[in-house]
Amino acid sequence: MPWPHQHIIPAQLHLQQLTYYPNISSPKKAQNPPIMAAATTKPLIRxxxxxxxxAHTVCALSAFLAALVIGCVLHYEKIVKNEHFGYPDEWFPSVSATIGDRYPERSxxxxIIALxxxxRFLLLFLSYLRLYRPTGVTSIVSLVTGFIRTVTCGGWVYITSSDDHDAHDxxxxxxxxxxxxxxxxVTLLTSDKKLRSKRKYTALVFFGMLVPLVYLFIQHKVHRVAGAYSYYAYVEWSLIFLDIGFDAWTIVDFKDLVIELLGTETGIEFNTVTEKPLEKPQLLKPAFKRNAANQLSYTAIIVxxxxxxxxxxxxxxxxxxxxxxxxxDMGISGFELVVASVFSPVFLVIPQFRHILGQYPQVSRLVSVWAGIGSYMVAEPSTRLLVISLGAFAGSISLANELWYLPRDLIPGYSATFMVGLLLSTIAKFAFWTNNPVWPILNRDTGGANFGGLLVGTLAALATSIPESHPEKHSRPSQSLVLSSLGFAGLLFSLLAMLxxxxxxxxxxxxxxxxxxxIPVPHGVLTMLAMAVGTFIGLLKPRLVAGWKFFSFGAVGAIVLYEFHGxxxxxxxxxxxxxxxxISPVIFGNSARFNxxxxxxxxxxxxxxxxxAHVWIVAYAFVPMGWLLRERTDIVLGxxxxxxxxxxxxxxxxxxPEIEAKSEPKEEAKxxxxATFIWKIFNVLTVLVALSCMIAAHRFPFHKPQPYHPEEKLMTCGIWTIHFGLDxxxxxxxxxxxxxxxxxxxxVVGLLESDTQRILMGNRDLTQRIGEELGMYVDFGPGPNKHTWGCALLSKFPIVNSTHHLLPSPVGELAPAIHATLNVYGEYVDIxxxxxxxxxxVEDRRLQSLGVRDIxxxxxxxxxxxxxxxxxxxxxxxxxxxxxxSGMHDIDPSDDDRWCEYILYKKLKRTGYARISRGTITDTELQVGKFQIGSSIDETYSQTEVDEDKVAEGLRFPAIFHGEGVREHHFHVFNRPKYFE
Structure with a gap:
């Protein structure tokens, strides 16, 4: 433990002629060390x-209140005005508008805040002396975070949003x-119970106020509700006062602390003296520690x-x-190395590191939440990835260390909650159309609920606990550590890949x-039911689950899944x-016996x-030695x-061990x-399954899709390479x-590069949201076990039949195709x-062209x-x-600026063709063709164009795409659509 300079006495506590030094385990009689030689000197200042x-409280409050009063007097209507509304719709200024927008209140x-x-810095130092504990690192964490936090305060105070919005944020x-x-x-280090309680509730109210803050900001920013920003400002100012109020409790904490400035022969010494006896500081117990019984409570289950x-x-x-x-990059980029962040448990071979995380599991959990979920606040992709990898680093090490520190009889319960958490994440993806709402690829504009996840995750991280345990005394089995590690890896991979x-x-x-x-909706509920039933059986019948017969049951299931359809x-x-x-209790319970x-x-x-290996089976054309695992899902699954x-x-x-009544009263109680815990888990699983059923009922498409222009019998078709749904x-x-x-x-629209049902793409289905919200039938195309990059078909018209093809690809990537028959206004049309x-x-593409020609x-x-x-x-x-x-014709043979996307047709009346710019959604444009059904067909497939004003209104392309278009999408290449006779 580093100490200040020798002329600064950390804390001289006069206890009945005893002097207590915090770096000594017990009080001793004063030895009059050299640094106390001037103790009898009259203080220069006391x-x-x-x-x-x-001083800290008054200065901080004065700074904000002075700015508020002066701003309201001089610029009231200007500082209450925001991007959407002004006075009288808005009537109270936000903090940022008050302190940063106008002179002189800003100055x-x-x-005052500089004063x-x-x-502030003196308060930090005195708090460190007052709250210091000789064991643990909490005191240092408090001092360091307090110092850095003060510096960041200066950052957003002196760099306003108008100066540099990103730096301010x-x-x-x-x-x-x-x-x-x-x-x-600070709360944990506070020894006085009443004061600790006051600090705790002040902090809880502070973080609780973040919920209405976010809600009101959304009401203002997204829904543009008049007055919402004024209510938002009320909450924002409340946070300021709560923040100051938390530190103001030092007024109570310092009431018996006196500062003396002593004169000595060598200079001046700084000394702090307490004026009433204090109990000997006790060893700080880890935060939120609970006994084993509490680990089986509903609170522990939720956390x-x-x-x-x-x-x-x-x-x-x-x-x-x-x-x-x-x-x-169309190949290995180098960023793939960040997946090694999950290798972090290797650092647990260091006993001291393991011990610190065992004493304070909240730390790694908080890092996982704020780096993993909170990374959505980082806009630049590579930086966001690095922040996420820090979250994965902390999450993996948390899982490993908590399993190590848990008493062995609690591991089955912990394993169950681990699976319940997986089920919860699967349900969240079910509710958000296969996107996890807290993923950092989502934000407020793309359907994310990141801040809510950040808040809930933070509260759970803070409440994380590990019961008192002595893992060093755990028995060490003779079975192979390598075999146990393989079992853990196999289970984790299987859950990640399939569930x-x-x-x-x-x-x-x-x-x-x-x-x-x-089909995904509603039958996804059945998959989640299997997860719930399995989790419950793992607790209820541990002997059954740990047996080889049950293992055979799972292995046969995997074989049937691979070999059969429907x-x-x-x-x-x-x-x-x-x-x-x-099986997680079996795998986790055994693995937890080793270092x-x-x-x-x-x-x-x-x-x-x-x-x-799971990536190699489909990306074989872009990775070294790809041929080894090309299309070998069977090898990876096996x-x-x-x-x-x-x-x-x-x-x-x-x-x-199964839970059985023992002869000893203690065992019977355990x-x-x-047994009570098992039924608590059952209740939680029941609620989650019921929730998944409600989501399925809400998402199920009860309405029959309708085409846009049935009166003209028009079918508008598009083709778009969507780059796996990442912009x-x-x-x-x-x-x-x-x-x-x-x-x-x-x-009708065909989507290419659309198979995202893999680990590397997040196990998503890009067609679900689009199909449901636009009212379209969906054919996903060849499934994820067919080793293609995917193609999909969405249609307003019923899909009567569809066949999936894998075109010849002796060398390169597999070429998928869908051949579907649609009922278009009573006539069958093939897509x-x-x-x-x-x-x-080259040879692959030649063979594929022959295959598609034949189709x-x-x-x-x-x-x-x-x-x-x-x-x-x-x-x-x-x-x-x-x-x-093939009998096919080009929609526009005169368009010589094509390489990838083409629309061909036969036996249809083509009426229009357009190319639409992609914006920043992907790297490929959207091409669109219009066809009339049941109209006379020009067997010569005339290329005669007609002006737009001569085309019936219902046959035209939407006018919003002319000129600059909408949301970066506009007619390009020709800068207009083409219409044909």
Whole structure:
């Protein structure tokens, strides 16, 4: 423990002729050390430390109140005005408008707040002396965070939003974040119970006020409610007064503390003296410590469940954001290295580090929340990724260390809450159309609920506890640590790959129309039911779950899932999901017997390897040695099951005890307590399953889709390569995609690069929100176990039949296609959605062109091809697609500025064609064609164009895309749409 300079006495406590030094474990008689030689000298200055507390409080309040009064007197209507409303709709100024917008209030505020700096730093130092404890690091954390927090306060005070909006926000957010450890540590270090209670409730009210603050800001910013900003200002000013009020409690804390300035032969010494005896400082007990019984309470269940929710949210977000970089680089980018952040448990081999995190589990949990979920506040993609990786680092180390420190008989309960947290995250994705609402690819504009997750996660992190335990005394089994680490890695990977979204298993067995199996809504509820049942069985029947018969049940389920489609394949997937959800007590309980740095460090290493293998099976064309795992989902799935088998083998002699009545009263009490816990878990699971049913009922599409222009019998078709639903700035793009598709009045749209049902893409389904909110039938296309980048079809018209194709690809990436038949105004029309292979694989593209030609030539019905062809117009493979064999014609042969996207058609009357700029949504434009059904067909496929004013209103493209367009989307290349006879 570092001490101040030798001439500064940390705390000289006069206790009945005894002098107590905090770095000595017990009081001793005064030895008159050299630094006390001047103790008998008359003080030059002697005053109560309360003066410092009062000076800080008065200066801080005066600064804000002076600015408020002067601002209201001189510029009232100007400072209450905001971007939407002015007086009298708004009547109370915000803090930022008051202290930063106008002279002279801005200057007066800054002058007075500068006067606060002296008392502030002195207050920090005196609080450190007053609250210091000889054990633990809490005192140091308090001092350091208090100092940095003060500096960040200066940042947002002296750099206003009008000076530099980003810098102001960064300092402000940092200040609020640092308020958490500052208030927590000061409260925990306070020895007086009444004062500690006052500080605690002041802090709780402060953080509680953040909820109405966010709500009112949304009312103002998003819904533009008149007066909302004035109410927001009330809450904002309340936070200022609560913040000052928390520090004002030092007036009470310092009432018996006196500051003396002593003159000596060598100079001046600073001394603090307490004027009444104090009890010997006790060792600080870790924050929120609870006994084992409390770990089985509803409160502990909720806290651990939320912590698990945060863990899964951050882990899945890490991979989604990593994917952004190789996606743009078309290969390994270097940013993939951040996945090694989950390897963090290896640091737990250091006993001191392990001990600190065991004493203060709140620290790593807070870092996980604020770095993982809070990273949405960072706009720049690479920086956001690095912040997220810090959250993943802290989350992984929290899981490992908490399992290590837990008493063995509590691990089954902890494992259950871990699974409940996973179920909660899956339900959240079910409610938000397969996006986790706290992911950092979401924000307020893209449907995120980041701040709510940040607040709830923070409260759970602060309430995290580990019961008193002595893990060093745990027995060490003889089974292999390596086998245990493999089991942990296999389970974690399997849960991540298959159960982080309720639609993943369903899309594995999806084979198109007519529907012969489950669909994501409402049948995603069945997957979540399997997770709930499995979690409950894992607690209720531990002997059954730990046996090899139950293992065989899960392994057979995985085989059936892989081999079959429709309801048969899903039945296997359902059993597999139940099995994975049940076995966490076996895997976790066994792994927790080993040194956490070794077993979990090694476990996360295996986990990273199998995640990379999971990526290699589809990205083989872009990664080194990709051919080794090309299209080998069977190997990856089988390996994960074998890894779990290794965990079972390691735990073979260790079977989680069933809760049975023992002869000893103590054991009977423990059995009864755990039995109660099981039913608490049952109640929580029941509520969550009921919630998922309500969400399914809310999302289920009860209304039949309707085309935009039935009176003209018009079918508007589009093709768009959507780049996996991440825009150019790493934000989810479903909202913006939906809006553009709606504005263009597309009846049929093909989406390419749309399969995001993988770990690296977050196990998402981009078609769900768009399909439901625009009222369209959806064909996801070849499922995630077909190893393609995906193609999808959305249609306002019923999909009568659809067939999924994998075109020949002997060298490069697989080329997916959908051949669907639609009922368009009573007439069958075929739609083919196709994504060709990459440019480098010439033979692949030639073979694929022949395959698609045969698909189009196999039907005599009217047909439209919505495609990504990778060819020059009128050259090479183009003449295979547009040929007598296919019967297809180019929507506009004169458009020579194409390479990727093409629209071809036959036996339809083409009326219009347009190219729409992409904005920042993706890297590819949206091409659109208009066709009339049932009209006479010009067999010569005339290329005669007509002016827009000669085209019927119902056949025209929306006028909003002329000129500069809307939201960066406008007609481009020709700068207008084309219309044909």
């Amino acid at each position: 005053f109560s430390a309360v003066v410092v507390a009062w 007066i505020f800054q002058i 606060t700096a002296g008392p 960064i300092f402000m957010i940092s200040y609020i974040v640092l308020t958490i450890p500052w208030t927590v540590t 651990n469940t939320i912590n698990s929710f945060v863990f899964w949210s951050v882990l899945t977000a890490l991979f989604v954001c990593v994917w952004f970089f190789p996606l743009w 982080t979204d309720s639609s993943t298993i369903i899309l594995w067995v999806w084979s198109g129309y007519p529907v012969t199996g489950p 309801w048969t394949g899903y039945a296997g997937g359902w059993c597999y999901a139940l099995w994975l959800s049940a 956490p740095g070794l077993v979990f460090g090694l476990g996360f290493f295996w986990f990273i390897l199998i995640v990379l 390996t994960s099951v074998v890894m779990i088998a290794c965990g079972f083998r390691s735990a073979e002699k260790y079977v989680i 059995a009864a307590l755990f 150019n700035d790493m934000w989810a793009s479903e909202h913006r995609m939906r809006d553009l598709i709606k504005d263009l009045e597309l009846d 083919v959605v196709f994504h060709s292979g990459q440019e480098e694989d 189009m030539g196999s039907t005599d019905r009217p047909t439209v091809l919505l495609s990504y062809l990778v060819t020059e117009p009128l050259q090479g493979n183009y003449n295979t697609y547009v040929s007598e064999e």
